[in-house]
Amino acid sequence: MKKDFPFQEIDPDGPRVAVRFDGAVYDLPEGANLAAALLVAGVRAFRATPISGAPRAPFCMMGACYDCLVRIDGVVRQACMTRVQAGMEIERAPAREVPHG
Amino acid sequence: MGDVDFLIIGAGPAGMAAAAQAARLGMSTAILDEQPAPGGQIYRGVEVAGPVRGRILGKDFLNGVQLAQGVRHAGIRYIPGATVWKAEAGGSVAYSVEGAARTIRGRRLLLATGALERPVPLPGWTLPGVMTVGAAQILLKQSGVVPRRAVIAGSGPLLYLVAAQMVRAGRPPLALVETPERRDLLRALRHLGGALRGWRYMAKGVGWFAELARAGVPRYRSATELRIEGTDKAEALSFVAGGRNRCIACETVLLHEGVVPNTQASRAMNLPHHWDAGQRCFVPDHDVWGQTAEPRVYVAGDGAGIGGAQAAEQAGCLAALHAAAALGHIGNDERDRRGARHLRRLAREMAARPFLEAAYPPGMQTRAPADDTIVCRCEEVTAGDIRRHAALGCRGPNQAKAFGRAGMGPCQGRYCGLTVTGLLAAQTGQTPAETGYYRIRPPLKPITVAELAALEPDPGENT
Numbered sequence: 215m216k217k218d219f220p221f222q223e224i225d226p227d228g229p230r231v232a233v234r235f236d237g238a239v240y241d242l243p244e245g246a247n248l249a250a251a252l253l254v255a256g257v258r259a260f261r262a263t264p265i266s267g268a269p270r271a272p273f274c275m276m277g278a279c280y281d282c283l284v285r286i287d288g289v290v291r292q293a294c295m296t297r298v299q300a301g302m303e304i305e306r307a308p309a310r311e312v313p314h315g
Numbered sequence: 316m317g318d319v320d321f322l323i324i325g326a327g328p329a330g331m332a333a334a335a336q337a338a339r340l341g342m343s344t345a346i347l348d349e350q351p352a353p354g355g356q357i358y359r360g361v362e363v364a365g366p367v368r369g370r371i372l373g374k375d376f377l378n379g380v381q382l383a384q385g386v387r388h389a390g391i392r393y394i395p396g397a398t399v400w401k402a403e404a405g406g407s408v409a410y411s412v413e414g415a416a417r418t419i420r421g422r423r424l425l426l427a428t429g430a431l432e433r434p435v436p437l438p439g440w441t442l443p444g445v446m447t448v449g450a451a452q453i454l455l456k457q458s459g460v461v462p463r464r465a466v467i468a469g470s471g472p473l474l475y476l477v478a479a480q481m482v483r484a485g486r487p488p489l490a491l492v493e494t495p496e497r498r499d500l501l502r503a504l505r506h507l508g509g510a511l512r513g514w515r516y517m518a519k520g521v522g523w524f525a526e527l528a529r530a531g532v533p534r535y536r537s538a539t540e541l542r543i544e545g546t547d548k549a550e551a552l553s554f555v556a557g558g559r560n561r562c563i564a565c566e567t568v569l570l571h572e573g574v575v576p577n578t579q580a581s582r583a584m585n586l587p588h589h590w591d592a593g594q595r596c597f598v599p600d601h602d603v604w605g606q607t608a609e610p611r612v613y614v615a616g617d618g619a620g621i622g623g624a625q626a627a628e629q630a631g632c633l634a635a636l637h638a639a640a641a642l643g644h645i646g647n648d649e650r651d652r653r654g655a656r657h658l659r660r661l662a663r664e665m666a667a668r669p670f671l672e673a674a675y676p677p678g679m680q681t682r683a684p685a686d687d688t689i690v691c692r693c694e695e696v697t698a699g700d701i702r703r704h705a706a707l708g709c710r711g712p713n714q715a716k717a718f719g720r721a722g723m724g725p726c727q728g729r730y731c732g733l734t735v736t737g738l739l740a741a742q743t744g745q746t747p748a749e750t751g752y753y754r755i756r757p758p759l760k761p762i763t764v765a766e767l768a769a770l771e772p773d774p775g776e777n778t
Contacts, residue, residue, distance in 0.1 A: 220444065220566035224459045224484055225367065250458035258443045258548050265695040269547050271443030273730075275450035276356055277349055277398075277760075278431055278577075279692065280725035281441075289414075289763075295398075297351065313725045313761050314694060 219256035231300035235284075242298045249275060249282045249293035252304075260284055260293060261307040264314050283307040319343045319392065321638050322408060322421020324399050324580060326386060327355020328379070328624040329616025330427035333631030334393075335385035340639040345392040345419060347399055347410055353383040355429050356449065357624045360457035368459060371483040373476075375519075375624075376456070382628070394419075400758035402426070402580045404609040409770070411762055416770040423611050423638035426581055426599075427631060430574035430617035433596070433677055434734045435469060436684040439543025440570060441692050444550075448571035452477045461486040462567035466552045468492035468541055469571040471675040472516075475523040477569070482530040490533045490563050492554055494572075494678030497537060503674035513667025535561065541680060543568050572677040575733060576618045582755035584612065590748040593672045594621055596733060597752055603658060604637035605630055613638065626664035629657040682737055690738070691731040693724020701735055705742035712736055712753045725761055728753040 223243075230241040235257060242251040249272045252260070259269035260282045270281040275294045282293040284304050290311045293304075321337040323330045326348035337344040346353075354361040358379025364372065365380045386393050394412065401409040406421045432447045439445065448467060454460040461481060467474050467488045478488050503510075510517055527534065535556040544551040544562070553562040575596035578588060586607045588597040598620040605613040613634040616627035633654055640650035684690060686699030696719050701709075704718035712728070712735045715721045721735055722728035728735075732753050740750040 218463075220464065221454070221460050221462055222486075224371075224461060247458050250454050250460045253454070254458075254460055260443075263693075263695060268441065268695070269443050270441065271446075271548075273441075273446050273450060273692075274432065275446065275453040276431075278726060278729045281692065283725070295349070314720070314723065 217256065219254065220258075221250075221253040223254055231298065233298060233300070233302040233304060235304045236306060244298055244300065246298045247294060248284075248296040248298050251298050252293060259306065261312065262309050264309040264312045267309060280312075283312055285311065317418070318420045318422065319345045320422050320642055320644075321345075321425065321635065322406060322419060322423070323347070323425045323427055324402060324408065325355065325427035325429055325616070325618070326350070326353040326393070326395075327357060327427060327429045327616060327627065328382060329429075329618070329627035329631035330355070330425065331382040331386050331631070332628040333425055333427060333615060333635045334391050335382075335388060336632045336635035337639065338388050338390035340635065340644050342635070342639055342642065342644055344390060345394060345421065346386060347394050347397040347408065347419070349396070349398055351395050353386045353393065353395070354379050356453060358383065359453050364456050364459070368455070371480055372456060373480070378624070398760050399580065400760050400762050402584060402759075404584050404612055406611055409757075411766055414763070414766055416762065416766045418770065422642060423613065425605070425613045425615060425631070425634050425638070426618055427614075427616045427627075428577045428580050428618040430621060431577045431729055433572045433575045434681070434690070434730045435570040435572050436681050436688050436690045436698065436734050437541050437543065437570065438685065438688050439545065439549065441689055442543055442545050443548045444545070444566055445543055445568045445570065448473050448477050448569045449574070451567075451569045452480065455480060455484065462569070464489060464565045465567035465569055466490050466492060466563050466565045467569045467571070468494070468538070468552060468554070470494045470678055471571055471573045472520060472671060473571050473574075475520060475527065478532060479523040479526045482526055482532065487530045487532050488569070489565055490535060491527070492535045492538045492541065492552060492556070492563075494538055494541070494680070495536070495675055499676055500674050503670050506670035506673055509666045509668070510670035512663065513670070516667045516671070539680065572681055573675060574617065574621055576620060577729070578618065579727065579729065579755050579759050581607070581614060581618070582752065583757055583759055584609065586612065588752070590746065591620060593669060595677065596621075603633065604654070605634035606637060622661070622665055622668065626661055629661040629664065632657045633661070681734075683741060684734065684738075690734045691721040691724065693726050694720040696721040696731070698734075698738055701738045702742055705739050709739065710743055710745070711739060711751045713751070715739065716753070722753045727755065727759070
């Protein structure tokens, strides 16, 4: 079944593993860049800002902007600097855990 | 313990070339890099993506294959997945790999930290679905992922390269919305001599324009009043071009206004920087070998001033040669003899830069954002806030932190610093150099207290 999400893989290939994001189960390519894999899976908002609560999603894909912060197995990390591993429990980074001045 | 002759931060073209050169000259060499594989951003994931997506990414990308192989040399300690959070002028560097903090020291230290995309403060630029053109290219290189319905907007040659790559990937952009004005191109013609010396760049550009025309990608020139529409995600890009209001519905908006040196590490070391008027950014002071005001610290590649991948390779080799001579691995005569070749190539690579800088400046709209436009993404501080700070007596970016927290979020000013400098300079009548930049302090990236508490010295003393 072809899904009409904003991002797609050109050559889907290789083994997939199950992770959980905000309660839903996703089959993502093992070892893939987590931010890329979640975008392809149709995830649009990765976190909310600590100031206004506005939604954010990957912006720079190179570890500089911190808009793709998610909480993985309890630790807030940059999705774009993380590789997909089986069984990851991922949730949107809670606003209070996003570092800010 | 853990000391090496030559320690490099960053495995992009400058760092990779420097590492290979240093190892050939007999220096014990280590290279720290944040990514899981060598390449930097320009050659991101090149070892895997080269063979699989070479046709889409093009011949220039494949130049990175050999450079990446050079890092896998027995004489080089390559440390991937390493987030550097502190670097000192004495050569000590603290970094974390998978949540474990370590330190390492280089007798000579090379900062090859590359570029960041220039901030693109436009209305709606913080919405999900808006990312940089560089980010889209990283998705394509590393992950083979493309946006289905994207509009590309802004200024610079990267717009055309990525658009051409998307065409080859079977997902052409819906449109290119270009902010350079006709007068920018006219001004750039003054530098045509240099452009002709760098004719290879010009020939490439002609090729991309032809690819985009064949694919029927619409191009809108001299666009103004750009705005990303949507409340919780990007839904369209509206703008004015040719005297008409336009609005293109899309899911993804890719923005780009050129790249600027990533100076977080050189700033944190308090190295002197200067304002480069042509590139409209701050650059760490350095000589032709990349040596900074701290004699043991070098800079090379885009982090030392934007020159592109080929220039970065030459600069990396120059830094390695100078460090090797300083440590007595080669004589100064040999350094100068070998260096001359790299200096010649570097000059050739830089020849087209003044033309490109004049032809593709950042747009007026992002240089002087409207009051209600967010400039600090992290702390959601607007251009109007910064102007109000200036009216209350704020003279520089450091003070702006105290006035309203701009630059104090997790990105530590990476995507607002130059905008805040520009806004304050415009309000106070100071130059950008007088206005200055944020004072950057370690940790360069957020780390946990547990990481810090478990800090171990570098275990790799055997190499």
